[in-house]
Amino acid sequence: MKLMRWFAAAVALTAMSFSASAEYLHTKMNFTERLSGSAETLVVLVPADTEELAVRGWSRDTTRHVNRAMQVGEFTGAAKQELVVIAPAGLSEQRVVLVGVGAPNELTRVTAEEIGASLANHVNATKAETIHIDSRLVADATANARIVAAMAHGIDLRNYRFDRFKSEPAARPAQTFEWLVVGDSDAASQYAEFSGIAHGVFLARELTNLPGSSGYPAAFAEIVRAELEPLGIEITILGPEQVRELGMGSLYGVSQGSQHKAHLLVAHWRGSDEQPIALVGKGNTFDTGGYNLKTAAASILAMQTDKAGAAAVVGAVKALALQNAPLNVVAVAPLSHNMISGEAQLPGDVVTAGDGTTIEVGNTDAEGRLILADGIWYAREHFNPRVIADIATLTGAKVGALGTAYSAIFSEHDSIINTLRVAGENTNELVWQLPLGPYPGIVNSRIADRINTGSPGAQAGAIFLQHFAGDTPWVHIDMAGNALIQSPQGIHPEGATGYGVRLLTEWVKLYSAE
Numbered sequence: 236m237k238l239m240r241w242f243a244a245a246v247a248l249t250a251m252s253f254s255a256s257a258e259y260l261h262t263k264m265n266f267t268e269r270l271s272g273s274a275e276t277l278v279v280l281v282p283a284d285t286e287e288l289a290v291r292g293w294s295r296d297t298t299r300h301v302n303r304a305m306q307v308g309e310f311t312g313a314a315k316q317e318l319v320v321i322a323p324a325g326l327s328e329q330r331v332v333l334v335g336v337g338a339p340n341e342l343t344r345v346t347a348e349e350i351g352a353s354l355a356n357h358v359n360a361t362k363a364e365t366i367h368i369d370s371r372l373v374a375d376a377t378a379n380a381r382i383v384a385a386m387a388h389g390i391d392l393r394n395y396r397f398d399r400f401k402s403e404p405a406a407r408p409a410q411t412f413e414w415l416v417v418g419d420s421d422a423a424s425q426y427a428e429f430s431g432i433a434h435g436v437f438l439a440r441e442l443t444n445l446p447g448s449s450g451y452p453a454a455f456a457e458i459v460r461a462e463l464e465p466l467g468i469e470i471t472i473l474g475p476e477q478v479r480e481l482g483m484g485s486l487y488g489v490s491q492g493s494q495h496k497a498h499l500l501v502a503h504w505r506g507s508d509e510q511p512i513a514l515v516g517k518g519n520t521f522d523t524g525g526y527n528l529k530t531a532a533a534s535i536l537a538m539q540t541d542k543a544g545a546a547a548v549v550g551a552v553k554a555l556a557l558q559n560a561p562l563n564v565v566a567v568a569p570l571s572h573n574m575i576s577g578e579a580q581l582p583g584d585v586v587t588a589g590d591g592t593t594i595e596v597g598n599t600d601a602e603g604r605l606i607l608a609d610g611i612w613y614a615r616e617h618f619n620p621r622v623i624a625d626i627a628t629l630t631g632a633k634v635g636a637l638g639t640a641y642s643a644i645f646s647e648h649d650s651i652i653n654t655l656r657v658a659g660e661n662t663n664e665l666v667w668q669l670p671l672g673p674y675p676g677i678v679n680s681r682i683a684d685r686i687n688t689g690s691p692g693a694q695a696g697a698i699f700l701q702h703f704a705g706d707t708p709w710v711h712i713d714m715a716g717n718a719l720i721q722s723p724q725g726i727h728p729e730g731a732t733g734y735g736v737r738l739l740t741e742w743v744k745l746y747s748a749e
């Protein structure tokens with residue numbers, strides 16, 4: 236009893252210190268039709284094929300200097316081109332940065348975000364604290380709003396830092412960006428929508444980055460409660476006893492050898508009264524493999540990211556709540572800690588899932604499908620969703636087949652596949668369909684109803700999960716390999732990517748509009 240109280244207090248402490256420092260960004264974004272004060276850096280957005288750059292308010296000296304730099308630097312305004320002019324003649328700014336935006340009406344959200352991320356890099360490498368961005372050459376108000384908002388979003392996404400374990404963290408980027416937009420640009424409100432997504436991504440990155448002994452099931456759940464409950468999201472946390480009482484033996488078994496037992500977390504955003512969309516995320520807070528131990532150092536290291544699916548679904552719900560989206564979306568995250576001890580699950584054990592299915596544990600390292608089986612069943616049983624999408628770092632086989640530029644998707648519903656594909660393209664979280672069959676008998680067990688192994692590997696995982704969705708329209712997203720990057724890339728700093736938040740927030744909107 237005493238121990239339980241201490242445990243609860245320790246969890247509460249983790250959650251508290253977490254939310255106290257949850258102010259992820261120190262930068263400011265202002266959108267205006269008139270710039271105030273001065274800046275160290277002036278950025279000019281330049282459309283393609285600009286031969287003579289003419290900016291309102293520049294002297295002849297400035298114009299001559301910048302245009303000569305453009306010629307020498309062969310800058311034409313092509314998308315993603317960047318040219319820095321140091322000490323521009325006749326201007327008080329220290330630098331002018333020309334940023335190419337190509338043909339403004341054709342510039343995608345993804346490219347604009349990447350241009351923003353690249354600009355963030357440039358600015359962070361200087362001492363500039365105030366940056367003016369003149370976007371008036373993108374004269375079309377629709378294109379102006381789209382490009383400016385997405386660029387600002389790209390800056391934000393790139394500026395996330397995971398520094399909670401640094402005793403002396405490097406100062407975070409803390410600039411003020413003032414965007415000079417055309418009169419009827421809608422940039423500010425579009426940026427506000429993106430900002431919701433950014434904060435969903437930050438939560439997902441933070442949860443995914445947490446080491447295995449810090450982000451264990453109870454801690455994960457309480458962190459999410461502290462972050463999401465204040466936004467009007469209903470949080471339910473089932474502890475190990477409840478998981479067992481409800482019959483979810485498949486979820487329970489994976490952590491039975493750990494001091495950190497199974498939990499099930501539900502985060503429900505009720506922005507409408509429609510039948511909910513359920514997002515089920517794999518929350519294996521560390522994957523040692525269990526008795527089928529991950530023996531290669533490279534395969535066990537970074538397995539704290541095995542909770543990235545759960546992080547993605549709660550991040551998506553956070554984004555939708557911040558956007559006040561008129562949607563009914565419920566995130567369900569089965570949480571486990573796949574560890575070895577005298578009480579741990581053994582290869583060959585048989586467990587019984589919530590729906591009564593008996594499962595032979597052919598491999599304790601195929602734990603993701605074991606916890607998701609009960610997560611999917613719980614979502615179906617308790618929320619009667621119109622559709623279920625599960626997302627998981629499920630198989631090494633997926634990484635072998637598709638690498639990390641795509642995640643694998645599996646579904647029998649074309650409308651789900653098609654909307655996911657569009658969502659993937661809109662967010663650069665690309666998806667590629669793999670087949671659910673025919674693979675007769677692929678997960679049949681000799682001694683139980685099903686076995687958790689089979690070949691081909693990614694398909695076996697998907698087909699195993701399909702059973703638990705019953706007749707509810709369902710898709711499985713295998714995001715193995717996409718949760719973590721070792722060096723910065725585009726809109727991502729190094730570390731957890733928050734993969735899935737952008738994809739899922741976009742997808743639930745597209746799918747609801749079908």
Ligand code: BES
Nearest residue numbers: 541598600601628629630631632715716
């Ligand atoms: N979490 C791993 C999958 C994974 C591998 C994620 C690499 C990210 C990078 C999963 O639990 C796992 O261990 N899968 C096994 C399944 C096998 C034992 C059937 C695999 O893919 O090797």
Ligand code: MN
Nearest residue numbers: 522600601602
């Ligand atoms: Mn595993």
Ligand code: ZN
Nearest residue numbers: 519522541603
């Ligand atoms: Zn795993």
